[in-house]
Amino acid sequence: MIRRYDYGNPYPSFAAVLDLPALKEAPPFLETETEGGEISFTLSLHNVDALYGLGEAVGPIDRRGRRYQSWNSDEFNHAEDRQSLYGSHNFLIVFRASEPFALFLDDPGRVRWDLGFEDRGRMRITSENGDFSLYVITPEEGTPRKGICADLCRQFRVLTGRSYIPPRWALGYIQSRWGYAGEEDLTAVARAHRERHIPLDGICLDIDYMDGFRDFTLNEKALPDLKGVAGRLLSDGVRVIPIIDAGVKKETGYSVYDEGHEEGYFCKKADGSDFEAAVWPGLSCFPDFFREDASRWFGDKYRVLMDMGVEGFWNDMNEPALFYSPEGLDKAFAEAEELRSGMMSHDSSFILTAAVDGIKNSMDDYRRFYHRIGERTVRHDKVHNLYGALMTHAAAEGMRRAEPDRRHLLFSRSSFAGSHRDGGIWMGDNFSWWSHLALHLRMLPSLNMMGFIYCGADVGGFGADVDEELLIRWIQLGAFTPLFRNHSALGTRLQEVYRFPKWKTMRDAIKVRYSLIPWLYSEMMHAILSDGLLFRPLGFDYPDDPLARAVEDQVMLGRQCMIAPVLAPHVPGRNVYLPEDMLLVRFRTPEDYDTEEIEAGWHYVRLDENEFPLFIRRGTFVILAKSGERTSDLSVEGAATLGWDAEDYVLPLYCDDGITFGAPDGHIVPIRMERDTEQN
């Protein structure tokens, strides 16, 4: 059951698709306090309560014991103590022995979460705006404990809508790098993969494909003929996926700017002039996506590139990221001057650094501009966390208008609850660190709880130089995530798999992924269409097993499997906890793997560098298709079953054309175990 309580004067909801009546009285079990415009809820926690949710955040799967803040941030340093990343995902499950529930704070402003940090026995949630709807979700009557967390997520999805459906090709391997500018890079990268038979379905273009980082333009030198090159690559099964940034370069004569300025589509300062701040193209203006007309205008621009054969995009810098505003820069220079003219003291350098550092993504700037929301003029900081969601919505709507019957690839950096209807997300600027490989794994179930089923991190890590072993282990995790993209930053070591001596090991892992795609796609579609989760914490499925609940480095995948990737260097394997008997599949290639039945409990599983495991639950199986180099090569016909000898298990395999929304195309093929076709 979902109950809604309104506080203050909530903004029109982006997240909720259900219009529930708001109840008058406050929820009885939450202690409510109001102070200086802020509203806080406090709840006592029992020793064994687990807290799941908050989507994209650094930290453990069970969120307890830490502090978080919902404040969409262009945060390139995902350090242990960071409280905010790019998305605000105010959904939290309080999983307890009696009366478990979930809550969702539909609040686009800053929210602080103390989940047992000050006091392990207490959680406290504070809305700084005090204008929001609070939804309290309780399990449907009769739900078994095993299904409670999934049921709470399902109801949250009923409230916020069905998840975005990507095209099937989006499950293919995608190669990306900040620095790819045009035809030469695209052709070389595609060729290098094809020559070595490394599967590939997409190449991302980063900001350098544009003319001076201007959205919806092309770098004429590097990419004179996008249509031609996109067509040639597509005929070989490779899609080109350009980036679009939120900021529009301020420059008279650049048509996107001229239109936006003349029509008044950009965010305004208090004096009515356009708000300006620098991002990649230099001083830029920011479309006011809260306005219907501005959103439509920007969304329709995607067509410029779609008409050249583009079928997918990634939206970036949409928190929005602000390098500096002219006002912020003046202030920093003034502070520096003041320091210079005064006496230098031991802390002058810190003050100077703070003044310079503070020009980036500054609160002063977020308070400097306004949005039109219907009849209201609202200062940006009050609704900050919605900006990226609305950019993605504009893009999704633009693509839907252009081609209503076709699925498009779209993933965004910034997001809010409800963005899962419009696209996927990637986890932003991680580093080539082992700890970020583990973070990637832990964030998967939390993002799924928000409905972001199509998600993944930059495989190999974005910042810093990757080493070969880390890249191998990362590819072995990416092989299971719907978005499987190798992306890295300008200036870092080149990270395409073919650059490394052991590229064959990586190729083989990618090939295993392709063999699994028919099954993985089916499980992803099942999660989307049933408002379920593809990745779940073990505690969801085994709520009464305290060991399963404590596991933070393994996750359930689909209805049949569990994954437990190797997350450390130089190890010959890893410890794995099995909450029930499972079949270990130790993959080397799609054709070369061994299987072993393992009993419930702790096990040390040996995994050489070229091996990675998939655990299949007793009595079930998955299918393994003949691998290919493009998703279009894959077929369910002739696929082998892989798993337990299970006469009474029928795998409901979801199949469709992978590109339209046509319901008649979507159908379930019941797959039974065929011992003869099983390999090995």
Ligand code: GLC
């Ligand atoms: C941001 C993005 C990153 C991209 C870079 C350049 O840092 O998060 O993925 O490569 O900008 O566009």
